[in-house]
Amino acid sequence: MATEVQGTEAVMDEGEGVRRRDFINIAAVSFAGVGGLAVLYPLVTQMSPSADVLAQATTEVDLSAIQPGQAIKTVFRSQPLFVRQLTEKEIAEADAVDASSLRDPQTLEERTIEGKKQWLVTMGVCTHLGCVPLGAGEGENKGEYGGYFCPCHGSHYDTAARIRKGPAPKNLVVPEYQFTSDTAILVG
Ligand code: FES
CATH class of the missing domain: 2.102.10.10 (Rieske [2Fe-2S] iron-sulphur domain)
Incomplete structure (x- = not known):
């Protein structure tokens, strides 16, 4: 019995693990989007005349x-x-x-x-x-x-x-x- 319970827990762990990985992947994609904007922003600001100019x-x-x-x-x-x-x-x-x-x-x-x-x-x-x-x-x-x-x-x-x-x-x-x-x- 104890083995079965452990097995069930192992399956549940794996299921949660999958969900967690999905979340991490989604978060990574979101961060990539933000990163893209972050890269774009300095390029745009570099194209405007600076306060010095x-x-x-x-x-x-x-x-x-x-x-x-x-x-x-x-x-x-x-x-x-x-x-x-x-x-x-x-x-x-x-x-x-x-x-x-x-x-x-x-x-x-x-x-x-x-x-x-x-x-x-x-x-x-x-x-x-x-x-x-x-x-x-x-x-x-x-x-x-x-x-x-x-x-x-x-x-x-x-x-x-x-x-x-x-x-x-x-x-x-x-x-x-x-x-x-x-x-x-x-x-x-
Ligand atoms: S701004 Fe007040 S008198 Fe000119």
């Missing part, structure tokens, strides 16, 4: 069509960029301000390239919470100081894009750029 990207801007008093909106490193040619009056207004009295003290000279004071190049990103200010587009509200106006919470920037009123803590950021000719700049 994006960070080093430059943008060339043609200035020839921008008349005094006009500005354009373009894109630099996936963010809005404003390029503006100031009029004599706008330059005079910016220069008339005592920079030391400003929230973020900077002169127009410090925010432009020497000898090219009429070209104001700034990021189009409000330094409060990152909205895109108005003032670069034709007919847009330039705010109380004639520069840019952020409608999100009412920040006013002057003709040198310096913060003059409202919650923004800093002037619009001037990115690194250089003139590649009299009518073109390379930003970045």
Whole structure:
């Protein structure tokens, strides 16, 4: 009897063993599927530009069509960029301000390239919470100081894009750029 019982247990063990093996096989197949995805993912991510490459990207801007008093909106490193040619009056207004009295003290000279004071190049990103200010587009509200106006919470920037009123803590950021000719700049 004891032998029969053992034999029955042996059969049951074998049956369970088979089921367990099936499970292990199914699990292995599933893992192979996941493994395939895991291999694919790095390949896809390698094909996208890395953060380093994006960070080093430059943008060339043609200035020839921008008349005094006009500005354009373009894109630099996936963010809005404003390029503006100031009029004599706008330059005079910016220069008339005592920079030391400003929230973020900077002169127009410090925010432009020497000898090219009429070209104001700034990021189009409000330094409060990152909205895109108005003032670069034709007919847009330039705010109380004639520069840019952020409608999100009412920040006013002057003709040198310096913060003059409202919650923004800093002037619009001037990115690194250089003139590649009299009518073109390379930003970045
Ligand atoms: S994001 Fe511009 S004022 Fe708040």
